[in-house]
Amino acid sequence: MMKRVVFDILLFGSVFFVPWWGVFALALYGAWRFSFYYEILIAGFCLDILYGATGMPFIFGFGVLGMVCGAAMLLVFERVKQEVRS
Amino acid sequence: MKTTYRRDDFKKRFVASAPQKRVGVLIVLFVLVIIMLFVPFVRGVISRGLYVIAPPLWTFGAAVGESWDSWWGLISSKQTLISENNTLREELSRMEVLVLDRNALAEEVTRLEETLGRPGSDNRVLGRVLAGPGWSPYDTFIIDVGAEHGIAVADVVVYAGAGTIGEIVEVYPESSKVKLYSSPGEENAVLVGERLAPAVARGRGMGNFIVDVSRGSVVASGDRVVLVKGKLTLGIVGLVEEKSAEPVIHVYFRTPFNLANVHSLEVLVKK
Incomplete structure (x- = not known):
C-alpha cells in the first residue's frame, strides 16, 4: 500500500517535472506493477487540464489524449495481467 | 418441496465478479472525468486550482535544471567550453547586426505611422515560458504572465518581436496558455x-x-x-x-x- 502511495506521488509529480513520454513510461510501469492502477486516469486528466486547450481537434474539440491513453492502458494491462497471471 | 440455493450460486448470479466491478468503476470514473472536462464551470474551477500550484512547481523545476546545467558546465572539458564560447560569440555578433537593421526599420515604421496619424497600436508584454510543446503531447506554451499583466483571451503571441506563433486561449491570474497556430487541425x-x-x-x-x-x-x-x-x-x-x-x-x-x-x-x- 505504501509503495503505491509513493508511486502515486512520483507519477503526479512527473506530470509537472517530466516530459510527457516520461509520464507515459511511469504510467506503464504503474499499470503493470499495481492492481487496477486507476491513478493513471487521474494523471492523464491532469495532463489534459494543464497542457490541453479548448479547440483542439480531439473529442468535442478538447484534448483528451492523456485520459483516453490512460483508460486504454488500464484496460489493456488488466486484461493482459489476467491472462498472464491466471 | 423446499428449495434451497447454495450461497455461492447466489453470488454467481447476482453479484458482479471482481473484474466486472473494476470495469464498472472504470466506466464511472471515465464518465465523471469527461463531465469534469466538458462542463465549463467544473473545468474552470479545477483548472484554476491546478494553475495555482503548477507555475511555482514549473519555476522550481526550471531553477533546478539551470543549476544542473551550471554544475555540468563546470565539469565539462575546458576545450569544449572554449569552443562553445567562440561559436556563441560569433552568433551573437551576427545577431547584433541583424537587430540593428531591424531596429532601423522599426523606427522608420513608427515614424511613418505617426506621420499618418496612426500611432503604434500594440503593447507588448514579455512572458517567460514555463512549459512548451516538447513537454506535453499538445502544441501549447504556458507563460508566466496572465490577467494581472493585462493579458486577455485571443491576444496574439509573437517570438523575437516579429514571428507570430499563436494566440492566448486560457488566462489565469499569473499565467496563461498559448495555443500554437501549428496545432494539428488549426x-x-x-x-x-x-x-x-x-x-x-x-x-x-x-x-x-x-x-x-x-x-x-x-x-x-x-x-x-x-x-x-x-x-x-x-x-x-x-x-x-x-x-x-x-x-x-x-x-x-x-x-x-x-x-x-x-x-x-x-x-x-x-x-
Whole structure:
C-alpha cells in the first residue's frame, strides 16, 4: 500500500517535472506493477487540464489524449495481467 | 418441496465478479472525468486550482535544471567550453547586426505611422515560458504572465518581436496558455510568397504547416508566409510539392525558429 502511495506521488509529480513520454513510461510501469492502477486516469486528466486547450481537434474539440491513453492502458494491462497471471 | 440455493450460486448470479466491478468503476470514473472536462464551470474551477500550484512547481523545476546545467558546465572539458564560447560569440555578433537593421526599420515604421496619424497600436508584454510543446503531447506554451499583466483571451503571441506563433486561449491570474497556430487541425488565412497568394494554412504540429495554393502560383523554397491577421511572419517555405494529376500545389512550411529553444514570448496586448 505504501509503495503505491509513493508511486502515486512520483507519477503526479512527473506530470509537472517530466516530459510527457516520461509520464507515459511511469504510467506503464504503474499499470503493470499495481492492481487496477486507476491513478493513471487521474494523471492523464491532469495532463489534459494543464497542457490541453479548448479547440483542439480531439473529442468535442478538447484534448483528451492523456485520459483516453490512460483508460486504454488500464484496460489493456488488466486484461493482459489476467491472462498472464491466471 | 423446499428449495434451497447454495450461497455461492447466489453470488454467481447476482453479484458482479471482481473484474466486472473494476470495469464498472472504470466506466464511472471515465464518465465523471469527461463531465469534469466538458462542463465549463467544473473545468474552470479545477483548472484554476491546478494553475495555482503548477507555475511555482514549473519555476522550481526550471531553477533546478539551470543549476544542473551550471554544475555540468563546470565539469565539462575546458576545450569544449572554449569552443562553445567562440561559436556563441560569433552568433551573437551576427545577431547584433541583424537587430540593428531591424531596429532601423522599426523606427522608420513608427515614424511613418505617426506621420499618418496612426500611432503604434500594440503593447507588448514579455512572458517567460514555463512549459512548451516538447513537454506535453499538445502544441501549447504556458507563460508566466496572465490577467494581472493585462493579458486577455485571443491576444496574439509573437517570438523575437516579429514571428507570430499563436494566440492566448486560457488566462489565469499569473499565467496563461498559448495555443500554437501549428496545432494539428488549426486553420488560418495566410499570404504565401512574394506575390502574396491567399490561402489557408493547416497546422501539422510542432511548428509545421501545409497550405494548398492553385497551380501556377509562384512559390519557392525560402519564401515567406504571412498571417493575414496582423501581417506577421508565420513561417518560411521548406518544400513545394507539385503532382501532375492535382490542380493544387502543396506547400510545406515551418516556423523560422526551433520551438524547443523558445524560452520567452511576447504577447501583443490590445490597448
